[in-house]
Amino acid sequence: MIKFTLIENSLDSIELGMKHLTKANQEGDPSSYKHSLLCLFHGAELILKEILVLIDPITIFDKNSLFRYCKTPLKPTTEELYNCRSLDIAGICSELKKHYSGDFPKTSIKALQDLAKERNKVQHFAIKMNPSNILNQLLKLYLLLIKPAYKIRIEHKKSNEDEELPAGLIGERISEFENSFLNIKMEDGFHRGCCAKCGHFTFFIVYENESYPIYCACTTCNYEIKGKEGYDYFQCPECDNGSLVYDPDLKAGVCVAYKCANNLEGETVEMEPCASCSGYKIEKYCFQCDTET
Ligand SMILES: [Zn+2]
Ligand SMILES: [Zn+2]
C-alpha cells in the first residue's frame, strides 16, 4: 500500500501559517502576511490532495506523467510515483468538481483559484499586499476549503480507526488553529455574528460583491447557510434589512445582518411557509396573502 503524509504536513503548514497570520494581524508586518499566505495555501493544497487520495491515490497525480513513468499507470508502485508530477491547482479544482461537488460549490472553487493567483503574485512578483484583502481571502480559504476538507477527512477516519493519526488528535489541532482565526481582527469583507443554532459568537458571514452573504458558517456547531440567492432573502421585522432567510431545519427565519438585534442574540424570527402561496408568513403575516384591502 502507498503511504502518504499529506495530512500531517497539512496540519504543520496551517499551524505555521496561523502563527504568521496572528503576527501579521497584530503588527501589520508585510512579510508575515506573505508567509501566512504561502503556508496556509500550501496547507490547503495538501488537505485537498489528502481527500482526493481517499478516492484513489492516483487521483492526485498528473495523468500524463503516470503514463510516462509507470509500467501499469493505474496500479503504480511507490517508487514510480516519486517520478510523477502531482496535480496543480487547476487539476485539483477539476477533481474536486468531479468527486466532491456538493462539499465544494462554485464559490469555493473560485476562492481557491483567486488565492492561487495571489500566491503566484507573491511568489514571483514584487507586489504590495493589501492586508484587509488578503485577510478576507484567507478566511474564505479556511471556511470554504480547509474546514470542509478536514471534515471529510475526519468522517472517513471514524470508519478507519486503524490509522496512525487518531481522529481525536486531528480534531484537537484543528480547533487550536480555528481559535487563532477567531481572534483575528475583522475587516470589511466579512462579519461575525451570533449563531442562531448554538448561540456562540462564532457565526461568520462572508460577503463578496453582493448585497447578501455568499456564505455563512458557525465554526462551533458547523451550522451553515450557503447557496442562497438574493430572492431567498426577506425583510427582517427586527432590522428592516432584506437579510432574513428561512431555515427548514430550525423551522424559523435567520437574520444574517450582523448588527441586527436578533443576530446579536442568536435569536430566530418566527417564520413559516405560507399555506396559501409560495411565500412565507413572517411573524404570522404573509405579504402576498394578508394585504389589507
Ligand atoms: Zn453554531
Ligand atoms: Zn434582522
Ligand SMILES: [Zn+2]
Ligand atoms: Zn401567502
